[in-house]
Amino acid sequence: xxxxxxxxxxxxxxxxxxxxxxxxxxxxxxxxxxxxxxxxxxxxxxxxxxxxxxxxxxxxxxxxxxxxxxxxxxxxxxxxxxxxxxxxxxxxxxxxxxxxxxxxxxxxxxxxxxxxxxxxxxxxxxxxxxxxxxxxxxxxxxxxxxxxxxxxxxxxxxxxxxxxxxxxxxxxxxxxxxxxxxxxxxxxxxxxxxxxxxxxxxxxxxxxxxxxxxxxxxxxxxxxxxxxxx
Amino acid sequence: xxxxxxxxxxxxxxxxxxxxxxxxxxxxxxxxxxxxxxxxxxxxxxxxxxxxxxxxxxxxxxxxxxxxxxxxxxxxxxxxxxxxxxxxxxxxxxxxxxxxxxxxxxxxxxxxxxxxxxxxxxxxxxxxxxxxxxxxxxxxxxxxxxxxxxxxxxxxxxxxxxxxxxxxxxxxxxxxxxxxxxxxxxxxxxxxxxxxxxxxxxxxxxxxxxxxxxxxxxxxxxxxxxxxxxxxxxxxxxxxxxxxxxxxxxxxxxxxxxxxxxxxxxxxxxxxxxxxxxxxxxxxxxxxxxxxxxxxxxxxxxxxxxxxxxxxxxxxxxxxxxxxxxxxxxxxxxxxxxxxxxxxxxxxxxxxxxxxxxxxxxxxxxxxxxxxxxxxxxxxxxxxxxxxxxxxxxxxxxxxxxxxxxxxxxxxxxxxxxxxxxxxxxxxxxxxxxxxxxxxxxxxxx
Numbered sequence: 001x002x003x004x005x006x007x008x009x010x011x012x013x014x015x016x017x018x019x020x021x022x023x024x025x026x027x028x029x030x031x032x033x034x035x036x037x038x039x040x041x042x043x044x045x046x047x048x049x050x051x052x053x054x055x056x057x058x059x060x061x062x063x064x065x066x067x068x069x070x071x072x073x074x075x076x077x078x079x080x081x082x083x084x085x086x087x088x089x090x091x092x093x094x095x096x097x098x099x100x101x102x103x104x105x106x107x108x109x110x111x112x113x114x115x116x117x118x119x120x121x122x123x124x125x126x127x128x129x130x131x132x133x134x135x136x137x138x139x140x141x142x143x144x145x146x147x148x149x150x151x152x153x154x155x156x157x158x159x160x161x162x163x164x165x166x167x168x169x170x171x172x173x174x175x176x177x178x179x180x181x182x183x184x185x186x187x188x189x190x191x192x193x194x195x196x197x198x199x200x201x202x203x204x205x206x207x208x209x210x211x212x213x214x215x216x217x218x219x220x221x222x223x224x225x226x227x228x229x230x
Numbered sequence: 231x232x233x234x235x236x237x238x239x240x241x242x243x244x245x246x247x248x249x250x251x252x253x254x255x256x257x258x259x260x261x262x263x264x265x266x267x268x269x270x271x272x273x274x275x276x277x278x279x280x281x282x283x284x285x286x287x288x289x290x291x292x293x294x295x296x297x298x299x300x301x302x303x304x305x306x307x308x309x310x311x312x313x314x315x316x317x318x319x320x321x322x323x324x325x326x327x328x329x330x331x332x333x334x335x336x337x338x339x340x341x342x343x344x345x346x347x348x349x350x351x352x353x354x355x356x357x358x359x360x361x362x363x364x365x366x367x368x369x370x371x372x373x374x375x376x377x378x379x380x381x382x383x384x385x386x387x388x389x390x391x392x393x394x395x396x397x398x399x400x401x402x403x404x405x406x407x408x409x410x411x412x413x414x415x416x417x418x419x420x421x422x423x424x425x426x427x428x429x430x431x432x433x434x435x436x437x438x439x440x441x442x443x444x445x446x447x448x449x450x451x452x453x454x455x456x457x458x459x460x461x462x463x464x465x466x467x468x469x470x471x472x473x474x475x476x477x478x479x480x481x482x483x484x485x486x487x488x489x490x491x492x493x494x495x496x497x498x499x500x501x502x503x504x505x506x507x508x509x510x511x512x513x514x515x516x517x518x519x520x521x522x523x524x525x526x527x528x529x530x531x532x533x534x535x536x537x538x539x540x541x542x543x544x545x546x547x548x549x550x551x552x553x554x555x556x557x558x559x560x561x562x563x564x565x566x567x568x569x570x571x572x573x574x575x576x577x578x579x580x581x582x583x584x585x586x587x588x589x590x591x592x593x594x595x596x597x598x599x600x601x602x603x604x605x606x607x608x609x610x611x612x613x614x615x616x617x618x619x620x621x622x623x624x625x626x627x628x629x630x631x632x633x634x635x636x637x638x639x640x641x642x643x644x645x646x647x648x649x650x651x652x653x654x655x656x657x658x659x660x661x662x663x664x665x666x667x668x669x670x671x672x673x674x675x676x
Binding site: 029032035036039040053056057060061063064065066067068071072075091092093094095096097098099100101102104105106108109111112113115116119120124125126127128129130131132134135158163164166167168170171172174175177178179180203 | 614
């Protein structure tokens with residue numbers, strides 16, 4: 001009886017705490033941020049970027065805390081429902097946490113199927129042989145069209161910091177050699193200016209021709225491919 | 231079409247590994263089909279990957295012919311060597327004297343749970359394109375290997391090209407290359423299925439090995455199998471997930487730790503030793519950090535005892551010989567900027583700035599529920615079921631933590647960003663192995 005009562009009380013308390021955390025947008029760790037402020041290490045990003053890193057970490061922390069409370073609440077409920085199964089013998093903590101893990105896994109399973117069905121309805125999930133459409137969506141036809149412009153043995157310099165688009169462009173342009181330049185676009189420079197800048201680089205100079213792709217322009221739906229003059 | 235090619239490649243890996251699994255590891259996973267198939271897939275991947283890698287180094291592009299030849303050899307060996315089938319006296323004699331673990335099945339509930347995770351994670355994996363490191367490194371390397379031998383593949387020999395990463399060797403790309411080589415130019419689902427198949431082998435081995443330790447092992451197995459990182463697209467396909475390849479590292483490391491633990495308890499060196507050599511070479515050839523992980527296991531073995539100095543040295547020498555193609559390619563590749571700089575460990579202000587975020591980040595793994603669920607807590611709960619003792623598991627944990635602390639203290643990146651992109655995957659490498667040791671230890675204590 002005592003174990004059941006403890007289980008019920010714990011489940012309620014943890015459930016309420018989980019509901020409280022669910023309403024938050026993020027959970028900060030001010031002591032960690034203060035430490036980072038007071039002890040700045042090498043390769044620190046600037047103030048705004050540092051704040052963004054801290055903000056992302058706080059959002060992640062909220063998700064982790066919510067999951068933890070839900071999992072533990074489920075374990076406590078199990079303790080209330082079947083104290084003999086879960087508490088007697090050695091390894092009770094492992095069994096209870098295991099049960100909480102299964103509950104979280106079940107939630108992850110439902111979320112996964114929901115997400116896949118959402119992606120499939122937007123043609124972003126498929127087992128067909130249509131990878132560019134799958135990943136680039138409306139940009140696929142543009143990037144696929146570049147295959148007509150760029151011969152197989154020409155080099156392509158890809159400029160920009162969008163990791164996702166970089167690997168997608170590399171995928172579609174295979175087997176052309178792709179040279180990433182992972183830098184932000186300098187202020188006030190247009191595509192032609194970037195091409196002039198690229199002509200000074202050594203990347204792909206051995207190829208019979210060189211081309212430049214501006215990922216920022218591609219993401220905005222503007223013209224993003226230009227020939228780099230020798 | 232690509233998906234069918236991927237399924238075919240996976241089937242060839244399974245057949246290739248069947249004979250080695252029967253000869254070397256039938257006692258490891260017991261009689262259940264889940265464990266047997268998972269072990270066969272793992273050994274098939276190790277054998278095929280290492281052979282493909284060697285042939286690629288010798289100048290051959292990586293095709294499906296080698297996989298077919300190896301699978302045929304396995305079938306022939308199985309027919310010609312019936313004396314080595316499971317259940318024979320020779321096989322039973324190789325079982326460790328202390329092998330008192332129940333060879334129980336998975337249990338109905340765990341089987342259903344495993345099946346559900348397999349189905350959902352497969353739906354997620356095969357229908358989504360390569361992302362994160364999968365899109366940036368692993369898929370480009372595999373596509374290059376399908377067209378070129380390793381020493382002339384652009385993403386391996388040119389550090390300025392997309393796909394180059396000196397710390398990522400070619401075992402996994404060599405396994406995916408045949409799927410790319412025989413699919414439509416834009417198709418990726420077949421290669422993704424091959425990679426995901428090895429993730430399924432990891433799930434199967436976790437279920438099989440942990441359930442053999444008793445009911446608490448089944449609960450911990452259920453928590454580890456159901457981790458969000460195994461199926462949730464937002465986590466599995468994220469930058470921090472490592473493009474699925476870290477699941478392959480986890481697979482090899484789990485089996486190595488399992489077999490070394492058996493060797494410590496007196497198992498015959500023959501079959502188990504051969505498995506350690508094969509899997510060790512595969513681990514190093516999957517990711518170079520696997521070499522450090524192998525060294526941690528080896529040092530923990532030497533320190534925890536019972537010391538078997540000469541055999542353990544022989545095993546390490548065997549791993550080094552089998553991994554020669556990987557070392558060769560590594561040293562033939564151009565250098566790229568290192569991600570760590572040991573000199574930073576001597577700078578007081580750097581250490582001061584980093585020590586708190588690193589310790590907080592590592593401690594945070596215990597409650598990293600969005601990627602690992604409650605699996606770390608379940609493993610911890612199981613480990614604490616008996617009074618903590620200084621042994622193989624504790625030394626492994628210490629080595630693993632020391633490795634992580636040193637990597638992050640000496641990183642040339644911003645420490646928070648480096649941890650954000652790599653901590654989940656390094657935790658994934660070790661978690662199944664720690665789960666096994668904790669559950670086995672709790673079972674033996676009873």
